[in-house]
Amino acid sequence: MKDLLEIENAHVYIGSFYVLQGISLVVPKGEVTLLLGRNGAGKTTTMKSVLGIYPPKRGKIFFKGEEISSLPTHKIVNKGIGYVPDTRRIFGTLTVEQNLIVSLRKGSSRNDMQERLEIIFDLFPDMKGFMKQRAGTLSGGQQQMLAVARALMNENDLLLIDEPTEGLSPLLAKKLIDSLDRLKEFATILLVEQNFRTVSRLGDNYYIFDNGKIVHEGNNMAELIEDKALVAQYLGVSI
């Protein structure tokens, strides 16, 4: 089976708003798939409908060949999906360590936690220094590391990462992208990013969203960057 995640003609409503108007996409195993597009184009909603937070009214979503479109969120996630939300949404009143414990799934032992921590520290060596700190007092970059680390606390096949570089300085953003690059060896990644140039070297495939529809797709990032007309029309002027 080549495609880890498959969305088939999904129509998603948030309240009475018709947000996703027939989205179809595939996320091949072991690759990084980018969702690009302007603010409000439907990228984050696509992720949330995969997670079951906004389940599709019509259409189907398959994960590892199994239909998940009508399952509750926790059951979907427990099939092996890690989620890094767009505004980080770390638990500010808990310590970093407690944030990670909350993310452990049922049935994980202390040993599992130790193993996962080794992977995390290998990826973000800085995190060792603030494990006992209250998460609410961390800097933006540290919070983003924690948000990614939370998704790594379990063995996931797919990571949904939403706007990881939002609000980070260019230097921090570059550091984070380097870490995400190394994440590729652990899991398949579906990445939402507005500022597509910063993540262009990560991507294997991309989909461009506009007004709740996919308007363009491809698998050659270099070509996309060169395509000035397309970039100007759908991705805005990103500096």
Place this chain on the structure above:
Amino acid sequence: MTLQKGRFSFGDYLEQNPQVRRLLRIVAVIVLVILGGLLVVWAVNLYTWDGFVARASKSVINGLALSMLLFLMVSGFFLIFGLCDVINFAHGAFFMLGGFLGFVIYLGTEAVFLDPALPFSIVFGANHFAMSVTAFVVSALGATVVMALVGGGIEFFTVRRLYGNPIAQILLTVGFMFILTQIAEIVFGPPQFSYFLIPNSQINYFFIMGIFDFGGGLQFAVYRIFLIFLGFAVAGLMFIGFRRTRIGLQIQAGIEDSEMVEALGTDIRGLFTIVFMLGAGLAGLSGAVLVPWIGANSGHGLTYLIYAFVIVVVGGAHYGRFEGTFFGALIVGLSIQFAAYFVPFLENIIVFIIMVIILIIRPGGLTGHE
């Protein structure tokens, strides 16, 4: 300062004029200090020194006991509110029902223990003290378990359908408050009747009616000191549970952002049911241990619901700070008892006076934000 569309509140005014707020705050502190000073002077003139010490120490002990009781009840209210976002108006009724359950279970257990046909009479023999203490423990645990099941049932069958619909939740829980109160009135009579444990055993002499006598008017009811310890013990257990266990951490994290906890793989609906059971169980426990002191009364549902609101607001627990319930309960419990001993005519309203003052000085409560 501009008037906007005819809507203008005192809060907005203070927002725009921080110097006025600062002034008000200073004035409030000064008034508070003067009032406190006057009370002390008045009390010292009114009572002899020994009498003053006796009253003050009794207020402290009784106040702490009442605080701990209120804390047990309100922590349940807070958990349900914090995690599930449900303002449980039926919480006072849970508390009241816990009292009647404790009362009924105690009498039932005692009758079973005293029945010569059953083996319990051999176990306890003539040791009525051990028997009555055991019966009391059974009644407290029984009320906790039954109320936990009632709370869990109410969540599972009714509240569960109404998450995200606050108006319907309020109507539902208010409805349960009236239903439970009315059932209690039908069975046990109107609020004019209070039910106490007056057992035909030695619990009468030591555990409930017993007194520690330190001489010189320093006499403290054993039971109230027991309540203080019980409150601290349960608070300590909960504190450890929230820090050390995964489920405790998940509840804390869920109070901040329940959708995110679910997106990390936790069955949040299951957690909601557990928290409802925990909250209702705590209400049942506190109601049951209230019986030997203040009694079980069908009017408690509303009285203690209002105390719960005051404690949450005073403590600032509505900002998600668990400690807030603890400090809020301390303030309410101590002030009620101090008023009862020194200025009896204020006993019923002192908590509201304090609430108003605290809200002026710190609008977010003691532990909340400004």
